[in-house]
Amino acid sequence: MKVETKIFLLLAVYGLAVGTIYGTFSHWSEPVGAVAFYLTGLACLLISSFLWWTGRKIDSRPDDDPSGEQGDVEGDYGFFSPHSWWPLFLAASLAVIALGLAVGWWLVMLAVPFVALAAIGWVFEYFHGEHSL
Missing domain, CATH: 1.10.287 (Helix Hairpins)
Incomplete structure (x- = not known):
């Protein structure tokens, strides 16, 4: 869960920063774009905090190990059709x-x-x- 938490945290920072830049360059005369960026950043922050909170309660996954290999993940990934029109x-x-x-x-x-x-x-x-x- 650490990777997902960091990704959504970076997206939240990006959304909030772009919202501020957008508002500054538009002189806050058109606030809808800035509000949309701020809400996107806040939604990503909400997802990031949920993943962080959930990640504290469960064991570490093989995905969180920086030196992990693909073979460390157990189980079936699912069935994917090799040939479907x-x-x-x-x-x-x-x-x-x-x-x-x-x-x-x-x-x-x-x-x-x-x-x-x-x-x-x-x-x-x-x-x-x-x-x-």
Whole structure:
């Protein structure tokens, strides 16, 4: 948890610093941008403090060891499909929907069934066929 805490703490400092710089250069005449940066910095500070608080209560992970190796982490990372065409079809269908928002709603209506088909195909890819689990 130490690495994540430091990353979010750096992001919090960055957000607060950029908010101050933004406000200074805009002469505080447009406060929405500075407020957005400040809120982003505070949200990162909240996440960093939560990770620090949680990290004190649990044992050290292999990720926190600077001389740690990848093999030190035990357990299964999960199953990742080595060959799936469904994300490509889903991305193409979503691109057609985005295009339809700019061109016309009729294109969105044509693409929605393809999004549903691609999402269902991706979810149920390993429930049937040669690679079923």
